[in-house]
Amino acid sequence: MSASASWVVLGATSALCFLIKLLGYVIPEGWLAHPRLQRINALVPIALLSALVMAEGLVTKTHVVIDHRLAGIAVAAALLMARAPFPVVVVGAAATSALVYHLH
Amino acid sequence: MNTAPRETFRDALSVALTVGAYGVAFGAAGIAAGFSLLQTCLFSLLTFTGASQFAAVGVMAAGGGVASAVATAALVSTRNTLYGLQMSPVLRVRGLKRVAAAQVTIDESTNVALTQLPRGIEAMRAGFWWTGAGTFLFWNIFTLVGALGAQALGNPASWGLDAAVPAAFLGLLWPRLTTMFLRVVALTSMAFALVVTPWLPAGIPIIASALVALVFGWAER
Numbered sequence: 001m002s003a004s005a006s007w008v009v010l011g012a013t014s015a016l017c018f019l020i021k022l023l024g025y026v027i028p029e030g031w032l033a034h035p036r037l038q039r040i041n042a043l044v045p046i047a048l049l050s051a052l053v054m055a056e057g058l059v060t061k062t063h064v065v066i067d068h069r070l071a072g073i074a075v076a077a078a079l080l081m082a083r084a085p086f087p088v089v090v091v092g093a094a095a096t097s098a099l100v101y102h103l104h
Numbered sequence: 105m106n107t108a109p110r111e112t113f114r115d116a117l118s119v120a121l122t123v124g125a126y127g128v129a130f131g132a133a134g135i136a137a138g139f140s141l142l143q144t145c146l147f148s149l150l151t152f153t154g155a156s157q158f159a160a161v162g163v164m165a166a167g168g169g170v171a172s173a174v175a176t177a178a179l180v181s182t183r184n185t186l187y188g189l190q191m192s193p194v195l196r197v198r199g200l201k202r203v204a205a206a207q208v209t210i211d212e213s214t215n216v217a218l219t220q221l222p223r224g225i226e227a228m229r230a231g232f233w234w235t236g237a238g239t240f241l242f243w244n245i246f247t248l249v250g251a252l253g254a255q256a257l258g259n260p261a262s263w264g265l266d267a268a269v270p271a272a273f274l275g276l277l278w279p280r281l282t283t284m285f286l287r288v289v290a291l292t293s294m295a296f297a298l299v300v301t302p303w304l305p306a307g308i309p310i311i312a313s314a315l316v317a318l319v320f321g322w323a324e325r
Contacts, residue, residue, distance in 0.1 A: 001137075009164060010147060014150035016177070017152075017184070021206040024187060024188015040321030046277065046290055047289060047314055047316045047320075049180070049290075050293035051293050051296070061306050068267065069266055076267075080278045089272075094265060098264035098267075101264070
C-alpha cells in the first residue's frame with residue numbers, strides 16, 4: 001500500500017462516514033421510512049462483515065488459502081459460542097493462529 | 105442534564121469503557137494492515153465508527169483498491185443515518201452542537217439513549233452525550249495503545265494479528281445474528297465472498313456481498 005493511497009482511504013472514509021451520520025440530522029423524518037429500504041439497510045452490515053471474515057481469514061490476494069488464520073477463526077467462533085467477551089475472542093484467535101504459524 | 109438519573113450515567117460509562125477497550129483491536133489492525141501510527145489514530149478520531157474503520161483497513165490489508173475500501177466502509181456505516189433520524193427529534197441540536205452530535209452518532213450512543221426512554225427525554229439526551237463522548241475518549245486512547253503495541257511486535261503473522269482481524273469481524277458480526285434468517289444471510293454472504301474471490305480483483309468480493317443483503321432484504325417479508 002502506497003503512502004498516498006493510505007491517506008486517501010483515511011480522508012475519504014472519514015469524510016463519507018461523517019456525512020452519512022450528519023444526513024440523519026438534516027433530512028426530513030419520513031424520507032427513509034420505506035420498510036424495504038430499512039430491511040436492506042439492516043442486512044448490509046451483516047453481509048459485509050461476513051464477507052470480511054472470509055476475505056481476511058481465508059483469502060490471500062485473489063486465492064482461497066487455508067492456513068494458520070483458519071485455526072484462529074475456528075477458536076474465535078468457539079469462544080463466541082461460549083459467550084466469551086470480545087477481547088478474549090480476539091486474543092484467543094491471535095494466540096491460536098500464532099501457535100499454528102510457528103509450529104508449521 | 106443534572107436532572108438525568110445516576111443509572112443513566114452508569115449505563116453510559118460501562119458501555120463506553122467496554123466498547124472503548126475494543127479500540128486496542130482496531131489499533132493493532134491498522135498497523136497490521138500497513139497504516140502508520142498517526143493514520144491509525146486519525147481513523148479513530150475522524151471516522152469514529154468501529155465496523156467501518158475495520159472495514160477500510162481490512163479491505164486494504166486484503167490487497168483491495170482505495171475505492172473499494174472507502175465504499176465498503178461507507179456502506180457498513182449507512183445505519184448511522186437511521187440513528188441520526190431517531191436522535192434528531194430527541195436532541196434538537198443546531199450548528200456546532202449538531203456536528204458534534206453527528207460525529208458521536210454510533211451504535212452505542214443511540215442504543216443507550218433509546219433504552220433511557222422510560223426515564224424521560226433528559227435521560228435520553230444525557231445517555232446519548234455521555235455514551236458518545238465516553239466511547240470517543242476511550243476508543244481513541246485504546247486505539248493508540250493497540251497501535252503502539254502492534255508496532256512493537258513486528259511481523260503480524262508471528263503474533264497472530266492476521267487472524268485477530270477476521271476474529272474481530274466475527275466478534276462484530278456475532279451479536280447481530282439474532283434470528284435464523286440473519287444467520288442464513290451471513291452464511292450466504294460468506295459462501296458468496298469465497299465463490300467469487302478467484303474471479304474478481306482483491307477487495308471487490310467484500311463490497312459485492314452487499315448484493316446478498318439487497319436480494320434478501322428485497323425478498324424478506
